Amino acid sequence: MECIFTNTEWFLNWGRKSSIWYLLFASACCGIELMQTGGPRTDVDRFGAVPRATPRQSDLLIVAGTITYKMAERVRLLYEQMAEPRYVIAMGSCANCGGLFQGSYSVVKGVDKIIPVDLYIPGCAPRPEALADALIKLQERMMKEKYLRTVGASA
Ligand code: SF4
Numbered sequence: 001m002e003c004i005f006t007n008t009e010w011f012l013n014w015g016r017k018s019s020i021w022y023l024l025f026a027s028a029c030c031g032i033e034l035m036q037t038g039g040p041r042t043d044v045d046r047f048g049a050v051p052r053a054t055p056r057q058s059d060l061l062i063v064a065g066t067i068t069y070k071m072a073e074r075v076r077l078l079y080e081q082m083a084e085p086r087y088v089i090a091m092g093s094c095a096n097c098g099g100l101f102q103g104s105y106s107v108v109k110g111v112d113k114i115i116p117v118d119l120y121i122p123g124c125a126p127r128p129e130a131l132a133d134a135l136i137k138l139q140e141r142m143m144k145e146k147y148l149r150t151v152g153a154s155a
Contacts, residue, residue, distance in 0.1 A: 009148045016059070016085075016147075017139040018048040023058035023082070025075060028065030030092035030125045042128040049135055055081040060138070061115075062131070064091040066101050067108040079115040085147055089134050090117045093124045100124070 026034050037044055038051060052058045055078045067075060079088065090111050093099030098109040111117060118141075119134045 009146060010143075012148055013143045013145060017142040020047070020049040020060050020087075020135065020138065021052045021058050022049055022060040022062050023052055023055050023078065024062055024064070025078065026062075026064045027067060027071060028094060030064035030094065033125045033128055034062060034064040034091060034131065037128040037131045039128075042132050044132055044135055047132075047135055047139065055079070056083065058082055059085070060087045060089065062089045062091055063095045063111045063117075064125075066094040066099065067111050067114070068106045069108060070106070072108055072114050075111065076114050085145070087118045087138060088115055089119045089121065089131070089138070091121045091131060091134075092126050093122065096120050096122065 024031070024034060036042065049060075055061070059082070061079055061082065063075065079086070088111070090096050094101065094107075095111045098104075098107045101107040102109050108114060119138060121130050121134050123130060
């Protein structure tokens with residue numbers, strides 16, 4: 001039984017990590033580097049990562065830029081519309097902790113105050129290579145997950 005789980009899980013995880021569909025939430029200058037990541041130089045398509053226009057088809061939410069309190073409800077709504085298992089990357093200082101604007105009354109001091117974050121990318125702005133590196137780290141994490149057992153236990 002253990003072997004069946006192990007092989008099936010490996011195959012399932014390999015499929016998931018090879019087809020990460022991501023939703024962009026770019027609210028400020030980090031978004032420019034985020035868009036560049038999908039371009040030909042960094043070309044994250046080669047890892048199977050492609051952008052989607054709807055949270056309902058997305059595995060990964062990439063939050064890039066300043067998040068204000070007015071935006072917070074939308075960010076949470078997008079996250080809640082994503083099917084599990086779902087992941088979040090906070091890209092850049094603003095998404096991580098409010099960055100340059102964390103002293104402002106209107107700025108959320110990190111997107112993790114609204115939704116759970118799996119990976120943080122430091123920098124202002126992080127380069128596309130940093131986002132590609134985060135995607136690879138997420139793939140490594142996916143390969144170690146026991147998601148099938150979690151689902152089986154809760155069914
Ligand atoms: S971290 Fe820097 S580059 Fe990114 S959104 Fe904030 S101010 Fe702009």
